[in-house]
Every structure is written in C-alpha cells, then in structure tokens.
Amino acid sequence: MKLTVQVKLLPTPLQAAALEETLHACNQAATWVSSVAFEKDIKRNFALREHTYTAV
Structure with a gap:
C-alpha cells in the first residue's frame, strides 16, 4: 500500500x-x-557520475 501525504x-x-x-x-x-x-556526449548515469560526482 502506498500513502501520499501533502x-x-x-x-x-x-x-x-x-x-x-x-x-x-x-x-x-x-x-x-x-x-x-x-x-562529453555522456549518456549513461554512472559514466556521468564518474566525471562530476566529486566536484558536486
């Protein structure tokens, strides 16, 4: 069961x-x-994280 609360x-x-x-x-x-x-024409999430994660 999913419950959503505003x-x-x-x-x-x-x-x-x-x-x-x-x-x-x-x-x-x-x-x-x-x-x-x-x-860099990067399409994949993990590849992009390799290039940006530390800086962010």
Whole structure:
C-alpha cells in the first residue's frame, strides 16, 4: 500500500532564505552536470557520475 501525504512548508524567514540558497545551488550544480554530459556526449548515469560526482 502506498500513502501520499501533502504537507505545507511554513519556514521562518531565515529558513526560507536558506532553502532558497540551497535550491539555487542545486540548480547550478544540475546545470553544470548537464553541460558536462552534453560536452562529453555522456549518456549513461554512472559514466556521468564518474566525471562530476566529486566536484558536486
């Protein structure tokens, strides 16, 4: 059985700023990883991780 629960985040202003910074950093990392995959023509997940995991 699968149970799905919706929750509403109610962060404090400080927590909201930290969450926004974290999401921005994740997006930048994902964009960089995507560019590496494109530049090196890497199609497989594990191969891409070999090139990017340590830096991220």
